[in-house]
Amino acid sequence: MSNALAIAAVTKTLQKLIRQGIEQEDAGAEVSTQPLDKAGGNGNTQKKINIFLYQSLANAAWRNLDMPNRVKPGETSKPPLALNLYYLITAYGKDNDIEDHRLLGIAMRILHDNALLHPKQIEGVLPDSDLHNQVERISITPITLSLEEVSKLWGTFQTQYRISAAYQVSVVLIESAQAVKAPLPVLSRGEPNLNNGRDSGIAIQPDLTSSFPTLETLQTPNQQPSLRLGENLTLRGHHLDSEETIVVEFRHPRLSQAIQLTPKPGATATTLEVELPVDGNQWLAGFYTVTVGVKRNGKQQVTNALSFSLAPKIEEMTISTATGNQQQLTLTCNPPVWLGKPDNSSVILGQQVGFLLSDRELLPLSEFLPSVTTTSSDPSPDQKTNSLVFDITGIAAGDYWVRLRVDGVDSLLVNRTVTPPVFYSTEKLTVSG
Template sequence: MTNSLAIAAVTTTLRNLLTRGLGSELGSGGVTTRPPDKARESNDPNQVNLFLYHLMPDPAWRNREMPNRRPGENSPSPLPLKLFYLMTAYGKENDDTLAHRLLGRAMQILHDNTMLSADHIRAALPESDLHNQVERIRITLQPLTLEETSKLWSSFQTQYRISATYEVSVVLIDSQRPSVTPLPVLMVGRNNAGVIVQPSVLLPFPTLETVVYRDGQASIFLGTPADGTPDLTLQGQNLVGDVVRVCFQHPRLSVPLAPAQILARTPLSLPLVLPQPGNAADPNAPTNQWLAGLYRVKAVISSAAALPERVTNEMAIALAPKILTETVTVRRDPPTNDDPFGKATLSLRCVPTVARSQAVSLLLGDRELAWNPPLLPDPPPLSRDLLRYSDLQFEAKRLPPGDYWLRLRVDGVDSQLIINRTTQPGFDPTQRVTLP
């Protein structure tokens, strides 16, 4: 999720990039971000000025849904922007030779750094969350004709200086409007036959082809019954070796995680069991090590023979959050003129714990309630994105009394609501709450 600080984050990141790259060539000068008519306060130092003079929507992203939104959900599209910067160099005591030297070096820096890295953006302005954007941000030299350049500088009402223009795109600013999320479909096809895929090509190396979840679900969760049934099964070809390791990699975690157990494996399948959540008070418990969301899973296969390790392709799996239904409580405030029903506050506990940087919301029927993390202590910890929470609160306004189905969504993955263990699929009755 990218908030309204994204534009400021791009400008600050570019300024820091130029400041580090120019180094001693600036001397006592620096990199500024002022309008051209106010950029030069004195003639003494060397100076590079970077001014955001124009922005426009990116038509390629204007009507595109974000990847973490499912088909059929009515969610507002993000605001996609192209940013246009004017870069001007000033030499010490208005020495044009020094100005040309600074401009050439600055253009070389942007030529060598055509993409803004997530680490640079996070260091520049971590509150923007721009470093979590799904699309990379690219820097492109934008050549202008002499007529376009003349019109641009005429609008500044200042003396023309040799300069370069750049386009920085795409910057996605998420909408704050709530989305409408209908309940999931219970059956696909007649008698819930679904879609059948039958591969016809056998590959000579270890390959993962499909992921089968427990009870026909679309995700897995921590805390399934320990009855010897695998939580998920990786199916493929040539999954045989003396030692087989399975690695789960979450995009927000630096260290891959491993399943608790690999059951009776075959050359065609790897049945896996995930660990139990454990005690939330223990920082080493699985509930504090795993995160809900999408994982990349792969198998590393080694043999006693003098052969190199073989690594399969990666498959995507979804680890769903689990609502501990016995912890769900509802508090209703008195009615007001703005809210005739009174504001409802829902509290719940979930496993695994939720990281502060994750996108968390509660789906109450067809309403989506955003989670606002608690205020940070003063001073805030250095690793604020890794703070974990097991107890969550959500506020609902103008919501009439009644029974509502609950789904907790973390990074685009919903908690399990459908029961597939019976002949006729249905909603889990424990995942329902009554609002007074």
């Protein structure tokens, strides 16, 4: 395999081959490797063959192959940089077109005779280059450029066109500097405690369904938009059964630890049902992701994650009159709301809370929030409150449908257990004059 000097080594090899051939027929000709605008500039009238590398492209056949004789089955490595090099061979005579044609003919005949380079022709042309060691032989192939391509190429260098021939040189393999990853060989397949330590063989199933436990859908009761504490969540998928243990994990972005629950009896391979506890001290309203951990043959497998929202529930609402005839609404909710860290000796809410009264939103009064006894970033029981106070002064007398919004999830207002659905009577607030 060759190193980063491979491109330069190819150019030097072509220069060497053409120079040796030219010397046998025309000792006065030079072989250069200059750009087109410099090869024949400044009034240079010396006979010359110029070799110009005008393009390099990735070789499609080799770009995703492992390095030969270096990577064994099961090992991984960066594929070599495989390149096709494109050269323009241009002849320069002494203001004589016939001389140009003769020089170009000699150069083309030399490349034709050496269409497949031998490693000995490459070895030694450039110090520290190991291009001659690569597995693939380097070939030289003439290519055809259209009139438009030729015009663009010479026009880029803003120089006068001279008779030329184009060639492709391939393939040049440049070895990656990244090391090969070679894992240890596998001693045996299958569990060592199965079949007396022998290979357990290939698992066969009658369909294309993945053999790993997978969650497909989550279903709330009565097609509610959100779940509440004390209600059942139905999980549907496949390969959810196990004779060992099944654990359903709930994760909330504000909780560092997952909440684990055990499915209700009667679970099958396609359906699990889990009941959320009524006690909400461990929970927060908001959005959750749920996964199922299935343990089989001593191995723990975890499903994909699906999301659902846990809605707060308004337990009680009381209206009172404070000093200065301020009307205050005290609301009790489940689960409790998380209190954040103290800010300048005052308590702030860690969750975003709003009370939707008909078509308006009210924010809780911070002076009625309990003090926080810890500065932990993870919600703990002494950082939560289920009692919130709102100022409803100026609200006109009447009956209002209300909702509590916590972290973007509203308490349920619509009762879907009946047809047609109705509003929950417990979500109505009566404001007297």
